[in-house]
Amino acid sequence: MSGNIVLVISCLLLLVLCLGVFLSNPRKPVNRALTAFLFSGLLWVLANLLANISTTDSASLGFTRATIIGGSLSALTFLIFVTTYVHSHKLTRRYLISLSTAPLLIILSSPTSWNIISAESHGMDVKVGPLYLLLIIVLISYYSYGIYVLAKSYKQASSTEKSQLQYIFAGVILTVIPALITNVVLPALGSSQASAYGSVSVVAISLFTSLAIIRHRLLDIRVVVARSIAYVLLLVWIAGVYTACLFGIIDVFLPGSKHDALRQFLSIIFILPLVLSFPYVKSMFDRLTSKIFYRDRYDTQVVLDELGNLLVAEIDLHKILLASKNILSGAVKCSFMEFVLFEDGIPTLEATSNKDLQTDLTNLVTHLRTAREDVLAREELNPKSELYELLNLERVAISLRLQTQHQKVGYILFGDKQSGNSYSQQDTKLLTIAVNELAVAIQNALRFEEIKKFNITLQQRVEEATGKLRKANLKLRELDKTKDEFISMASHQLRTPLTTVKGYLSMILDGDVGPVKKDQKELMQNAFDGANRMVYLIADLLNVSRLQSGKFVIDDKPTELTEVVAGEVLQLKEQAAARQIELIYQKPEGFPALNLDETKIRQVVMNFLDNALYYTPKGGKVVAALEATDSTISYTVTDNGVGVPKEVQHRLFSKFYRAENARKMRPDGTGLGLFMAKKVVVAEGGAIIFKSSEGKGSTFGFSFPRKPKEVKAGETPKAAQRP
Numbered sequence: 247m248s249g250n251i252v253l254v255i256s257c258l259l260l261l262v263l264c265l266g267v268f269l270s271n272p273r274k275p276v277n278r279a280l281t282a283f284l285f286s287g288l289l290w291v292l293a294n295l296l297a298n299i300s301t302t303d304s305a306s307l308g309f310t311r312a313t314i315i316g317g318s319l320s321a322l323t324f325l326i327f328v329t330t331y332v333h334s335h336k337l338t339r340r341y342l343i344s345l346s347t348a349p350l351l352i353i354l355s356s357p358t359s360w361n362i363i364s365a366e367s368h369g370m371d372v373k374v375g376p377l378y379l380l381l382i383i384v385l386i387s388y389y390s391y392g393i394y395v396l397a398k399s400y401k402q403a404s405s406t407e408k409s410q411l412q413y414i415f416a417g418v419i420l421t422v423i424p425a426l427i428t429n430v431v432l433p434a435l436g437s438s439q440a441s442a443y444g445s446v447s448v449v450a451i452s453l454f455t456s457l458a459i460i461r462h463r464l465l466d467i468r469v470v471v472a473r474s475i476a477y478v479l480l481l482v483w484i485a486g487v488y489t490a491c492l493f494g495i496i497d498v499f500l501p502g503s504k505h506d507a508l509r510q511f512l513s514i515i516f517i518l519p520l521v522l523s524f525p526y527v528k529s530m531f532d533r534l535t536s537k538i539f540y541r542d543r544y545d546t547q548v549v550l551d552e553l554g555n556l557l558v559a560e561i562d563l564h565k566i567l568l569a570s571k572n573i574l575s576g577a578v579k580c581s582f583m584e585f586v587l588f589e590d591g592i593p594t595l596e597a598t599s600n601k602d603l604q605t606d607l608t609n610l611v612t613h614l615r616t617a618r619e620d621v622l623a624r625e626e627l628n629p630k631s632e633l634y635e636l637l638n639l640e641r642v643a644i645s646l647r648l649q650t651q652h653q654k655v656g657y658i659l660f661g662d663k664q665s666g667n668s669y670s671q672q673d674t675k676l677l678t679i680a681v682n683e684l685a686v687a688i689q690n691a692l693r694f695e696e697i698k699k700f701n702i703t704l705q706q707r708v709e710e711a712t713g714k715l716r717k718a719n720l721k722l723r724e725l726d727k728t729k730d731e732f733i734s735m736a737s738h739q740l741r742t743p744l745t746t747v748k749g750y751l752s753m754i755l756d757g758d759v760g761p762v763k764k765d766q767k768e769l770m771q772n773a774f775d776g777a778n779r780m781v782y783l784i785a786d787l788l789n790v791s792r793l794q795s796g797k798f799v800i801d802d803k804p805t806e807l808t809e810v811v812a813g814e815v816l817q818l819k820e821q822a823a824a825r826q827i828e829l830i831y832q833k834p835e836g837f838p839a840l841n842l843d844e845t846k847i848r849q850v851v852m853n854f855l856d857n858a859l860y861y862t863p864k865g866g867k868v869v870a871a872l873e874a875t876d877s878t879i880s881y882t883v884t885d886n887g888v889g890v891p892k893e894v895q896h897r898l899f900s901k902f903y904r905a906e907n908a909r910k911m912r913p914d915g916t917g918l919g920l921f922m923a924k925k926v927v928v929a930e931g932g933a934i935i936f937k938s939s940e941g942k943g944s945t946f947g948f949s950f951p952r953k954p955k956e957v958k959a960g961e962t963p964k965a966a967q968r969p
């Protein structure tokens with residue numbers, strides 16, 4: 247009886263280990279292989295238990311033969327687990343077939359007398375066949391080879407793997423020795439009863455192997471235990487509170503069979519609160535067991551949400567590092583957490599704590615870079631490696647690489663946990679997710695810092711350049727003032743003798759000093775035209791000087807614009823004829839008198855006509871026109887000359903500016919004519935008319951609103967001057 251209790255306990259223990267290992271991480275090959283090994287051990291022990299409690303010899307024989315299946319599968323799955331664990335062989339189809347041949351032969355022969363001849367006295371008196379020896383050979387050879395593979399891998403194993411292997415070796419010793427005694431030695435001495443309990447020895451290796459994997463972060467057994475207890479409590483609650491109480495009430499108030507229909511109805515009604523409250527009761531027991539088994543437990547999603555909110559709301563690098571350190575270190579309860587960031591390729595320890603490194607930071611980062619893993623645990627390294635010694639010196643338990651898709655940002659170093667435990671699977675998962683978000687956030691913050699520094703530097707340079715420009719501008723203003731004073735003085739001094747020259751030339755041309763020959767008159771006319779242009783140039787220079795000094799004055803008087811244009815056209819008739827250009831003046835009838843500064847508007851009219859003649863090739867045509875509408879007065883000069891390039895038209899009315907094609911045709915121009923023309927027209931309250939197409943000609947002119955400028959018949963407006 248006591249032996250059966252041992253078998254029952256062994257079955258339950260193997261079942262818990264099997265579920266715990268599998269549910270912790272069913273996608274991991276090591277977990278799947280270990281689950282298969284535990285399950286085969288469970289079958290082996292369960293078959294022995296059923297053989298012992300069987301009431302007939304035939305049932306006892308059947309279950310005893312079933313133990314052969316569990317034993318052979320146990321040997322096979324142990325070797326598969328070892329192979330998966332140490333990665334010594336790939337689990338190819340050929341390798342699996344070679345491993346499975348002998349166990350498969352044993353399994354196929356298990357229902358026959360080749361393995362077990364008879365089993366009596368509840369499986370205690372067993373007679374074995376010739377193939378039973380093959381089972382013993384398979385068990386010894388497979389377990390021996392598995393131990394050899396594990397021992398061979400021990401030399402190259404990391405510290406974590408060595409600790410795991412020590413557990414596995416302990417389990418192997420506690421399994422092999424009892425198994426040899428119960429299944430080989432005692433049956434050889436004539437005692438076959440002990441073989442019924444030989445399968446119990448597989449519990450030792452199963453338990454120690456599971457602990458080896460569990461101990462070092464590959465799964466967390468507390469999850470299985472806590473959730474199992476939670477479900478047990480939940481079942482007790484349902485059975486004790488709902489079932490007993492509710493059905494007890496029904497039995498008290500509705501006894502007897504005559505109320506069966508009502509009892510069934512009430513039972514259905516009472517089930518509804520059970521169904522509705524199930525998730526809430528389950529959640530309550532989950533929280534209760536978590537508090538007991540996870541005093542340092544945290545909600546991963548809550549931590550990630552808090553970190554995400556921080557990274558979205560903050561851009562300052564120091565604040566990101568400090569706040570994220572508080573969030574993550576508070577969750578995993580580490581002794582310290584430090585950031586190592588790259589500045590121009592040089593690793594720098596960020597000052598988020600008072601920790602001082604005992605080793606050279608560059609040397610540590612150089613060794614970290616040689617490791618391929620993004621998450622590097624100290625306990626998984628070879629204790630003899632230099633990186634292990636460096637991490638152990640600084641008490642760094644885990645190092646995580648900060649890396650975006652295109653750039654390595656740095657590393658995060660986590661110290662040992664304050665509790666002394668290893669980092670759990672939950673800790674590693676949290677830190678792996680968090681480090682990806684932090685890498686992007688830190689990179690953005692670093693770029694923001696660079697932009698801030700660049701803006702500060704740029705602002706300083708702009709201020710320095712602005713100061714220099716102010717000084718240069720002040721100096722230029724002084725020079726410009728001197729230049730304007732010189733131009734004003736020179737213009738005044740030039741105008742007096744030029745007026746004399748122009749007067750004498752006019753007298754000669756008019757014949758006041760006697761007849762002039764044709765050739766002489768032509769020369770005199772050219773000289774007079776040159777003097778006239780000089781007068782206009784001096785007038786422009788004086789007007790520019792007056793503009794700069796604020797002395798430019800518009801002196802409006804009644805002006806016959808038709809006569810002004812006619813006079814300027816008449817002066818240019820001979821020049822147009824000499825250049826073989828047709829000059830046409832479309833003089834309107836009944837054109838109103840206008841209140842204008844005649845001298846300055848005459849300069850504008852002359853400038854537009856003179857430019858049209860100069861920039862129109864031989865055989866061209868220039869048309870001057872005046873037009874009056876009910877609302878406007880306009881003057882235009884249209885030519886079919888060289889035109890103005892489109893890309894420079896916006897600069898045409900600037901002071902001293904001349905287009906490239908204009909400079910080629912007239913090198914002696916000053917670039918003041920159009921500038922002054924626009925100033926005069928705008929000062930008079932008008933607007934410039936301009937349109938041009940390169941190679942096709944141009945139209946220059948101005949327009950005024952009619953009502954404020956018109957001098958009505960019989961009206962004598964007062965002269966008006968304004969700056």
